[in-house]
Amino acid sequence: QSALTQSASVSGSPGQSITISCTGTSSDVGSDNFVSWYQHYAGKAPKLLIFDVSKRPSGVSDRFSGSKSGNTASLTISGLQTEDEADYYCCSRARDGTYVFGTGTNVAVL
Protein backbone atom coordinates (compact mmCIF):
# COMPACT_ATOMS: atom_id res chain seq x y z
CA GLN A 1 0.00 0.00 0.00
CA SER A 2 1.64 3.26 -1.13
CA ALA A 3 1.43 6.41 0.95
CA LEU A 4 -1.14 8.98 -0.10
CA THR A 5 0.41 11.98 -1.83
CA GLN A 6 0.47 15.34 -0.10
CA SER A 7 2.34 18.54 -0.90
CA ALA A 8 5.49 18.71 1.21
CA SER A 9 4.78 22.21 2.46
CA VAL A 10 2.19 24.95 2.31
CA SER A 11 2.51 28.46 3.70
CA GLY A 12 0.25 31.41 4.28
CA SER A 13 -0.05 34.68 6.15
CA PRO A 14 -2.11 35.06 9.31
CA GLY A 15 -5.79 35.34 8.46
CA GLN A 16 -5.44 33.70 5.06
CA SER A 17 -6.89 30.35 4.01
CA ILE A 18 -4.81 27.45 2.80
CA THR A 19 -5.75 24.07 1.36
CA ILE A 20 -3.82 20.83 1.69
CA SER A 21 -4.54 18.10 -0.84
CA CYS A 22 -4.26 14.36 -0.38
CA THR A 23 -4.29 12.14 -3.45
CA GLY A 24 -4.80 8.41 -3.32
CA THR A 25 -6.40 5.78 -5.53
CA SER A 26 -9.74 4.10 -6.06
CA SER A 27 -8.60 1.48 -3.53
CA ASP A 28 -8.34 3.93 -0.66
CA VAL A 29 -9.41 7.60 -0.81
CA GLY A 30 -11.77 6.99 -3.70
CA SER A 31 -13.34 3.81 -2.35
CA ASP A 32 -15.39 5.23 0.51
CA ASN A 33 -15.72 8.24 2.82
CA PHE A 34 -13.28 7.10 5.50
CA VAL A 35 -10.75 9.90 5.18
CA SER A 36 -9.42 11.55 8.32
CA TRP A 37 -6.94 14.33 9.01
CA TYR A 38 -4.47 14.75 11.86
CA GLN A 39 -2.46 17.68 13.17
CA HIS A 40 0.96 16.75 14.49
CA TYR A 41 3.33 18.91 16.48
CA ALA A 42 6.86 17.55 16.83
CA GLY A 43 7.23 15.49 19.97
CA LYS A 44 3.50 15.33 20.59
CA ALA A 45 0.80 12.81 19.81
CA PRO A 46 -1.15 13.48 16.61
CA LYS A 47 -4.57 15.08 17.05
CA LEU A 48 -7.71 14.19 15.10
CA LEU A 49 -9.04 17.17 13.15
CA ILE A 50 -11.47 15.70 10.61
CA PHE A 51 -13.09 12.29 10.16
CA ASP A 52 -15.37 10.79 7.51
CA VAL A 53 -14.04 13.35 5.00
CA SER A 54 -15.71 16.42 6.49
CA LYS A 55 -16.84 15.85 10.08
CA ARG A 56 -15.21 17.67 12.98
CA PRO A 57 -14.84 16.12 16.43
CA SER A 58 -16.14 18.09 19.36
CA GLY A 59 -13.64 20.75 20.38
CA VAL A 60 -11.96 21.17 16.98
CA SER A 61 -12.13 24.69 15.60
CA ASP A 62 -14.51 25.28 12.70
CA ARG A 63 -11.57 26.92 10.91
CA PHE A 64 -10.71 23.37 9.84
CA SER A 65 -12.83 21.81 7.12
CA GLY A 66 -12.55 18.81 4.85
CA SER A 67 -13.84 17.70 1.48
CA LYS A 68 -13.26 15.06 -1.18
CA SER A 69 -13.57 14.71 -4.92
CA GLY A 70 -12.78 11.39 -6.54
CA ASN A 71 -9.41 10.13 -5.33
CA THR A 72 -8.37 13.46 -3.77
CA ALA A 73 -9.28 14.73 -0.33
CA SER A 74 -8.61 18.23 0.92
CA LEU A 75 -8.18 20.00 4.24
CA THR A 76 -8.77 23.73 4.37
CA ILE A 77 -7.57 25.91 7.21
CA SER A 78 -9.26 29.30 7.22
CA GLY A 79 -8.23 32.32 9.27
CA LEU A 80 -4.69 30.94 9.53
CA GLN A 81 -3.09 31.42 12.95
CA THR A 82 0.49 31.00 14.13
CA GLU A 83 -0.61 28.07 16.29
CA ASP A 84 -1.55 26.24 13.08
CA GLU A 85 2.14 25.75 12.26
CA ALA A 86 2.44 21.95 12.37
CA ASP A 87 2.52 18.89 10.19
CA TYR A 88 -0.76 17.62 8.78
CA TYR A 89 -1.51 14.07 7.67
CA CYS A 90 -4.42 12.59 5.83
CA CYS A 91 -5.38 8.99 6.39
CA SER A 92 -7.66 6.63 4.53
CA ARG A 93 -8.90 3.14 5.17
CA ALA A 94 -7.86 0.76 2.43
CA ARG A 95 -10.02 -1.99 1.00
CA ASP A 96 -8.15 -4.69 2.91
CA GLY A 97 -9.11 -3.05 6.21
CA THR A 98 -5.71 -1.54 6.94
CA TYR A 99 -5.02 2.16 6.76
CA VAL A 100 -2.65 4.34 4.82
CA PHE A 101 -1.35 7.78 5.74
CA GLY A 102 -0.40 10.65 3.52
CA THR A 103 3.18 11.77 3.12
CA GLY A 104 2.50 14.76 5.36
CA THR A 105 2.37 18.52 4.79
CA ASN A 106 4.25 21.08 6.81
CA VAL A 107 2.26 24.27 7.28
CA ALA A 108 4.17 27.50 7.82
CA VAL A 109 2.57 30.75 8.88
CA LEU A 110 4.62 33.60 7.45
Add this chain to the structure above:
Amino acid sequence: QVQLVQSGAEVREPGASVKVSCKASGYTFTNYFMHWMRQAPGQGLEYMGLVEAGNGNTLYAQKFQGRVTMTRDTSTSAIYLELSSLGLDDTAVYYCAREPPRQCFFDYWGQGTLVTVSS
Protein backbone atom coordinates in the same frame (compact mmCIF):
# COMPACT_ATOMS: atom_id res chain seq x y z
CA GLN B 1 -10.64 10.58 30.96
CA VAL B 2 -9.26 8.43 28.18
CA GLN B 3 -5.54 7.82 28.41
CA LEU B 4 -3.12 5.71 26.42
CA VAL B 5 0.24 5.48 28.20
CA GLN B 6 3.12 3.84 26.38
CA SER B 7 6.28 2.25 27.72
CA GLY B 8 9.62 4.03 27.73
CA ALA B 9 12.34 4.38 25.14
CA GLU B 10 14.24 1.29 23.98
CA VAL B 11 17.61 0.72 22.35
CA ARG B 12 18.29 -2.45 20.40
CA GLU B 13 20.99 -3.82 18.17
CA PRO B 14 20.26 -4.82 14.58
CA GLY B 15 18.65 -8.24 14.37
CA ALA B 16 17.11 -8.03 17.83
CA SER B 17 13.44 -7.72 18.77
CA VAL B 18 11.57 -5.08 20.75
CA LYS B 19 8.25 -5.11 22.57
CA VAL B 20 6.38 -1.88 23.24
CA SER B 21 3.32 -1.60 25.46
CA CYS B 22 0.34 0.75 25.52
CA LYS B 23 -1.88 0.79 28.61
CA ALA B 24 -5.40 2.10 28.24
CA SER B 25 -7.63 3.65 30.87
CA GLY B 26 -10.79 5.69 31.15
CA TYR B 27 -13.00 3.59 28.86
CA THR B 28 -14.17 0.03 28.20
CA PHE B 29 -11.02 -1.47 26.71
CA THR B 30 -12.63 -4.42 24.92
CA ASN B 31 -15.03 -2.28 22.88
CA TYR B 32 -12.32 -0.79 20.70
CA PHE B 33 -9.85 -1.63 17.97
CA MET B 34 -6.31 -0.52 18.74
CA HIS B 35 -3.74 0.43 16.14
CA TRP B 36 0.00 0.93 15.89
CA MET B 37 1.75 3.55 13.77
CA ARG B 38 5.32 4.79 13.60
CA GLN B 39 7.29 7.80 12.48
CA ALA B 40 10.94 7.49 11.51
CA PRO B 41 13.21 10.55 11.84
CA GLY B 42 12.33 13.10 9.17
CA GLN B 43 9.61 10.86 7.76
CA GLY B 44 5.83 10.75 7.88
CA LEU B 45 3.44 8.55 9.79
CA GLU B 46 3.38 4.91 8.75
CA TYR B 47 0.56 2.49 9.53
CA MET B 48 1.55 -0.89 10.98
CA GLY B 49 -1.63 -2.74 11.92
CA LEU B 50 -4.36 -3.32 14.44
CA VAL B 51 -5.48 -5.62 17.23
CA GLU B 52 -9.11 -6.00 18.24
CA ALA B 53 -9.05 -5.51 21.99
CA GLY B 54 -12.18 -7.64 22.42
CA ASN B 55 -11.05 -10.88 20.78
CA GLY B 56 -7.38 -10.37 19.95
CA ASN B 57 -7.85 -10.60 16.19
CA THR B 58 -5.11 -8.84 14.26
CA LEU B 59 -4.58 -7.29 10.84
CA TYR B 60 -1.13 -6.22 9.77
CA ALA B 61 0.07 -3.93 7.01
CA GLN B 62 1.67 -6.04 4.31
CA LYS B 63 5.07 -4.42 4.85
CA PHE B 64 5.32 -5.77 8.39
CA GLN B 65 3.75 -9.21 7.98
CA GLY B 66 6.06 -11.91 9.20
CA ARG B 67 7.97 -9.84 11.70
CA VAL B 68 5.28 -8.02 13.69
CA THR B 69 3.06 -9.37 16.44
CA MET B 70 0.31 -7.37 18.11
CA THR B 71 -1.35 -8.73 21.23
CA ARG B 72 -3.60 -7.54 23.99
CA ASP B 73 -4.10 -8.34 27.66
CA THR B 74 -7.64 -7.66 28.81
CA SER B 75 -6.70 -8.15 32.48
CA THR B 76 -4.46 -5.08 32.34
CA SER B 77 -6.14 -3.21 29.47
CA ALA B 78 -2.89 -3.15 27.56
CA ILE B 79 -1.80 -3.84 24.03
CA TYR B 80 1.64 -4.85 22.86
CA LEU B 81 3.66 -4.42 19.69
CA GLU B 82 6.54 -6.80 19.10
CA LEU B 83 8.80 -6.19 16.13
CA SER B 84 11.55 -8.66 15.28
CA SER B 85 14.62 -8.71 13.03
CA LEU B 86 15.15 -5.02 13.65
CA GLY B 87 17.07 -3.01 11.11
CA LEU B 88 18.50 0.49 11.34
CA ASP B 89 15.46 1.77 9.45
CA ASP B 90 13.18 0.61 12.27
CA THR B 91 14.44 3.50 14.37
CA ALA B 92 11.28 5.48 14.93
CA VAL B 93 8.72 6.78 17.39
CA TYR B 94 5.99 4.18 17.72
CA TYR B 95 2.44 5.26 18.56
CA CYS B 96 -0.64 3.36 19.65
CA ALA B 97 -4.06 4.80 18.88
CA ARG B 98 -7.70 3.95 19.53
CA GLU B 99 -10.42 3.49 16.92
CA PRO B 100 -14.01 4.01 18.17
CA PRO B 101 -16.52 1.22 17.45
CA ARG B 102 -17.74 1.11 13.87
CA GLN B 103 -15.64 4.11 12.94
CA CYS B 104 -12.60 4.57 10.76
CA PHE B 105 -10.41 7.07 12.52
CA PHE B 106 -8.14 7.36 15.54
CA ASP B 107 -9.50 9.53 18.32
CA TYR B 108 -6.90 9.07 21.06
CA TRP B 109 -3.18 8.45 20.72
CA GLY B 110 -0.42 7.39 23.05
CA GLN B 111 2.50 9.70 23.74
CA GLY B 112 4.86 7.69 21.58
CA THR B 113 7.80 5.39 22.30
CA LEU B 114 11.20 5.98 20.75
CA VAL B 115 12.88 2.80 19.56
CA THR B 116 16.48 3.25 18.48
CA VAL B 117 18.24 0.53 16.52
CA SER B 118 21.98 0.98 16.65
CA SER B 119 25.07 -1.15 16.61
